[in-house]
Structures are given as C-alpha cells and as structure tokens.
Amino acid sequence: KQQVAVIGLGRFGTAVARELVKAGHEVLGIDHNLDVVQELSADLSHVVQADAIDQDTLQRLGIEDFDTVIVGITEVLETSILATLIAKRLGVPRVIAKARNELHGEILERVGADRVVYPERDTGMRLAHAWSSMDITDSLDVVEGYIISRVMVPEGLVGRRLDEALRADEGVSLLLLVRGAHVIVYPSGDEVLATEDVLVLAGQTEALERFFSGIR
Amino acid sequence: KQQVAVIGLGRFGTAVARELVKAGHEVLGIDHNLDVVQELSADLSHVVQADAIDQDTLQRLGIEDFDTVIVGITEVLETSILATLIAKRLGVPRVIAKARNELHGEILERVGADRVVYPERDTGMRLAHAWSSMDITDSLDVVEGYIISRVMVPEGLVGRRLDEALRADEGVSLLLLVRGAHVIVYPSGDEVLATEDVLVLAGQTEALERFFSGIR
Ligand SMILES: Nc1ncnc2c1ncn2[C@@H]1O[C@H](COP(=O)(O)OP(=O)(O)OP(=O)(O)O)[C@@H](O)[C@H]1O
Numbered sequence: 001k002q003q004v005a006v007i008g009l010g011r012f013g014t015a016v017a018r019e020l021v022k023a024g025h026e027v028l029g030i031d032h033n034l035d036v037v038q039e040l041s042a043d044l045s046h047v048v049q050a051d052a053i054d055q056d057t058l059q060r061l062g063i064e065d066f067d068t069v070i071v072g073i074t075e076v077l078e079t080s081i082l083a084t085l086i087a088k089r090l091g092v093p094r095v096i097a098k099a100r101n102e103l104h105g106e107i108l109e110r111v112g113a114d115r116v117v118y119p120e121r122d123t124g125m126r127l128a129h130a131w132s133s134m135d136i137t138d139s140l141d142v143v144e145g146y147i148i149s150r151v152m153v154p155e156g157l158v159g160r161r162l163d164e165a166l167r168a169d170e171g172v173s174l175l176l177l178v179r180g181a182h183v184i185v186y187p188s189g190d191e192v193l194a195t196e197d198v199l200v201l202a203g204q205t206e207a208l209e210r211f212f213s214g215i216r
Numbered sequence: 217k218q219q220v221a222v223i224g225l226g227r228f229g230t231a232v233a234r235e236l237v238k239a240g241h242e243v244l245g246i247d248h249n250l251d252v253v254q255e256l257s258a259d260l261s262h263v264v265q266a267d268a269i270d271q272d273t274l275q276r277l278g279i280e281d282f283d284t285v286i287v288g289i290t291e292v293l294e295t296s297i298l299a300t301l302i303a304k305r306l307g308v309p310r311v312i313a314k315a316r317n318e319l320h321g322e323i324l325e326r327v328g329a330d331r332v333v334y335p336e337r338d339t340g341m342r343l344a345h346a347w348s349s350m351d352i353t354d355s356l357d358v359v360e361g362y363i364i365s366r367v368m369v370p371e372g373l374v375g376r377r378l379d380e381a382l383r384a385d386e387g388v389s390l391l392l393l394v395r396g397a398h399v400i401v402y403p404s405g406d407e408v409l410a411t412e413d414v415l416v417l418a419g420q421t422e423a424l425e426r427f428f429s430g431i432r
C-alpha cells in the first residue's frame with residue numbers, strides 16, 4: 001500500500017482521496033478551507049488545514065516521504081503550479097495534477113508533473129466514444145476507433161445462447177460476462193444470457209454500433 | 217448516425233461535440249458566448265449563439281427533432297436545470313446533463329434528465345481505482361474491486377512469451393494485446409511481448425497490484 005497526499009480537496013481531490021482510503025492506502029488530505037477539512041476528517045487517514053504553497057508547512061508535514069502527491073486545484077493556476085513545483089523539488093517521486101485546460105497542463109508538465117489529468121475533457125470524450133443506441137454504462141478507449149464497453153444485457157438477447165447472440169462474423173468480442181459479483185472471463189458459447197447480466201464487449205466502434213442497433 | 221445538440225460549449229461540451237463529429241454524427245452546438253461560437257464554427261456541423269433557456273429560440277432551432285441533447289452548464293444551476301426541463305418538455309428522447317455536485321444531479325434527474333455525469337468525481341474515482349505501481353493509462357470498473365486496465369508493456373516483460381509472463385494462477389487475464397493499430401483478442405500463450413505493446417488486463421485490483429509489483 002502507498003502513502004498519498006492530496007492537496008486541494010475539491011470534487012476531484014475528495015473523490016480520489018476517498019477511493020484510495022477504501023483501497024487501503026494511507027491518505028493525507030490538505031486544504032486551506034476549514035469546512036472542507038472538518039467534513040473529511042472522518043473519511044481520510046489524516047486531514048490538515050494548510051496553505052498548499054507554504055513550503056515550510058509542507059516540509060513539516062513530511063511531504064517528501066509520500067509516494068505520490070495529487071494536486072487538485074485549478075481556480076488559481078499559480079497555486080496549482082507552485083504546489084506541483086514544491087512537491088517535485090522536495091523529492092516526491094510522483095506528482096499527479098489536475099489541469100483547467102491544455103495551457104495549464106503544459107505548464108504543469110514543464111514544472112515536473114508526472115501526470116496531468118483533464119476531468120471535463122476526458123469525461124466528454126469518453127461519453128462520445130461510448131455513444132450508441134444502447135445504454136453503455138462505461139467504456140475504455142483501446143486505440144482510435146476501437147473500444148471496450150460495459151452494457152446491461154439488452155432485452156433482445158435475454159434467454160439466448162452466447163454463440164447465437166454474438167456470431168463470430170460481427171467483429172464484436174465478448175471479453176467478460178458479469179453476473180452479480182461473479183465475473184466470467186472468456187465465457188463459452190453455450191452460456192445462456194440472463195436479465196441483470198452485464199456484458200463487457202470489445203470491437204471497432206462501428207461494429208459495436210451495428211451490433212447494438214441490430215438487436216432492436 | 218444521430219443528431220445531437222450540445223448546449224453549453226465549455227470543456228466538457230466541446231469535447232463531446234468534437235468527438236461526436238469525428239464519429240460521423242450531426243452536431244449542433246449552442247452557446248451564448250460569441251467567442252466560443254466562432255472558435256467552434258469550423259469544427260461542428262452547426263454552431264449558433266443563443267440563450268440556453270429561451271424556449272422560443274430552442275423551438276425555432278428544432279430542438280425537438282434531435283435524438284439527444286447534452287447540457288454542459290454548471291456555473292449557473294438555474295440555466296442547467298431550465299435547459300434540461302425545456303428539452304424534455306419539447307419531447308427530446310434523451311437528455312444528458314453535466315452536474316456540479318450530487319444535489320445538482322438530483323434536481324436534474326427530477327426534472328427529467330436521462331443521464332447525469334459528474335466529470336470531476338468520476339475522474340477522481342477512476343484514477344484511484346487504477347492506482348498501482350505501474351503506469352496504468354486508463355481503466356474500466358467492471359464490478360467493485362475488479363477492473364480492466366490498459367498499460368504499456370512493462371520493461372521487465374519485453375521479450376518474454378505470454379504464458380511465461382502471465383502464469384494462470386495469478387488471477388490476472390490478458391484480454392487484448394495492442395500492437396500499433398492492430399488489436400489481438402485473446403492472444404495465445406506463445407505470443408512474445410515487444411516494446412511499445414499495450415496490454416489490456418482484467419482482474420481483482422489486488423491481483424493486478426501483486427502482478428505489477430512482482431515485475432520489478
Ligand atoms: N492555496 C491553497 N491551499 C490549500 N487548499 C487550497 C488552496 N487553494 C485552493 N484550495 C482548495 O482546493 C480545493 C479545490 O480548489 P479549486 O476550486 O481551485 O479546484 P477545482 O478544480 O475547481 O476543484 P474541483 O475538483 O471541485 O473541480 C478547494 O477545496 C480549495 O479550498
């Protein structure tokens with residue numbers, strides 16, 4: 001398990017911090033807003049009220065001993081950029097920073113951020129890539145034009161065998177079949193689809209689109 | 217292909233609109249900021265300057281004929297909520313709206329949004345779920361604690377056969393092997409891993425974590 005410091009507990013910072021605690025990592029949250037600090041004091045390993053760009057305070061908190069620092073601040077670019085630079089100068093091996101836009105992202109890379117995330121842009125792109133007549137609940141871009149998508153089993157397929165529902169010639173592969181908490185990898189063709197099943201499919205976006213619209 | 221209207225061309229709205237045009241859908245962009253409208257006029261099928269909550273204007277633009285309307289506005293909640301309600305009252309089959317936070321999201325659902333997206337929260341959660349010592353470039357949550365992750369092939373595995381690199385007992389499955397633009401589904405055990413290969417792996421988060429930290 002790792003030690004992670006999250007500087008800036010907005011929507012992004014809070015979501016990362018909470019999920020890392022759930023996964024068993026040790027998380028220190030830092031924010032200059034006392035309400036935020038109090039609200040999260042029960043959820044994170046430690047939460048302190050401090051100024052993200054006060055190098056002395058960050059050193060006193062032992063920031064250099066953390067495996068990763070996440071900077072989740074974008075309203076004031078100077079704060080995000082300085083906090084990232086300070087963390088790298090103190091020797092933190094990995095700094096991940098949220099960017100407001102591409103220009104901000106480029107500055108963060110130049111001052112040493114190991115990874116820059118763009119929540120609004122990436123969520124917009126993911127929504128468009130998983131676009132289809134089916135209700136795709138989530139997707140992963142594999143290469144341009146080829147995606148993995150997670151869908152509830154369409155009503156038109158319930159009760160059918162897999163090898164009937166998904167003929168080999170359609171260019172769509174079923175990677176995983178999820179039944180409750182049980183995940184079946186490479187399901188065999190004689191598996192019969194049931195309501196509530198979740199399918200994880202892979203293929204060219206057009207092939208998936210054709211497959212879904214053919215089920216109607 | 218579908219007809220989609222995107223109301224509010226911020227980072228999220230612009231990203232969705234651009235990617236949908238790339239995928240061949242017809243996209244109408246609407247924003248009240250003239251600079252934004254001009255900037256995107258070359259990228260989208262149509263872009264107009266209009267007020268998102270002016271029902272007469274939306275009707276004149278023929279909003280009810282669109283398959284989907286996306287509302288990407290969160291600075292002023294009233295605007296997002298009214299635009300969503302107007303689109304549903306005009307009969308748009310699917311409205312997808314960006315929410316600032318959970319309370320905003322609940323109001324959007326109550327006024328008829330078919331789907332609500334939370335870019336900052338979801339990106340934060342995805343980052344934490346794909347957390348590991350390896351550089352996971354993207355991930356998909358299958359069920360709680362089980363993910364699919366896309367990684368560059370680790371240096372320690374280059375030159376090795378798949379069945380050596382990934383022993384069956386580790387609880388990690390290789391779903392796809394990506395070599396340039398070529399995607400190999402269910403790669404066979406005698407495949408030899410090369411630099412630049414991209415692996416799409418599935419497994420319990422702990423099993424993936426163990427697999428990655430064992431490669432060092
Ligand atoms: N100098 C600072 N020191 C510590 N915390 C700060 C500082 N500046 C901002 N913050 C905190 O960082 C958090 C996120 O800040 P900000 O609003 O800039 O980011 P955001 O990108 O809008 O966040 P979100 O993740 O909600 O989109 C807030 O909780 C804020 O109190």
Ligand SMILES: Nc1ncnc2c1ncn2[C@@H]1O[C@H](COP(=O)(O)OP(=O)(O)OP(=O)(O)O)[C@@H](O)[C@H]1O
Binds near residue numbers: 291
């Ligand atoms: N009443 C309105 N009519 C039309 N467009 C509007 C209206 N209000 C805001 N917009 C536009 O919507 C876009 C996004 O607005 P806003 O800043 O509220 O969202 P945001 O959630 O901060 O965006 P993002 O995070 O995606 O960048 C802006 O380009 C803005 O000009």
